[in-house]
Amino acid sequence: MFLVLILATLAVALVAAVSLWAQRRQMRLRALFRADWGKLRVRDHRMDAIASAYRSRRAHLHEPGSLDDRTWADLDLDAVFRAIDRTSSTLGQAALYCRLHAAPVSLDLGSFEALVARMATDAPARERRSDWRVYRIHKVTTSGGWPDPAR
Secondary structure, eight states: OHHHHHHHHHHHHHHHHHHHHHHHHHHHHHHHHHHHTTOOOOOOOOHHHHHHHHHHHHHHHTOOSBOOHHHHHHTTHHHHHHHHOOOSSHHHHHHHHHHHHBOOOHHHHHHHHHHHHHHHHOHHHHHHHSOGGGTTOOOOOOTTOOOOTTO
């Protein structure tokens, strides 16, 4: 009976320690996310992988109205992407790359600009909308393609 009590106590202590560690880790990641918001990140941009992920998404979702590859190259928009990229994850990079490729619709621009302004000035709203838990994801993978939006 005494051995069971000791094992139960150790199990509870282990669960509490792991929980405390995870909570502290989340707090550190959230603090890093806040401190790095909007800052330039010096990192290797694997443009081939980012472009491949974009082409996969475009083919899967059949999105019309994007810039063709020749126009993209003529305007050297890969350099523009690298210059303005302040994203904290590869998911953010993919969203930015898609946004640069999309031909903007005038009705969409006002709401997009309002969203950008709000995210720039309202930190609590930004944290609610941003998944800071993926903050440290940097590896671009394209093997899985893009998820089916119907699922």
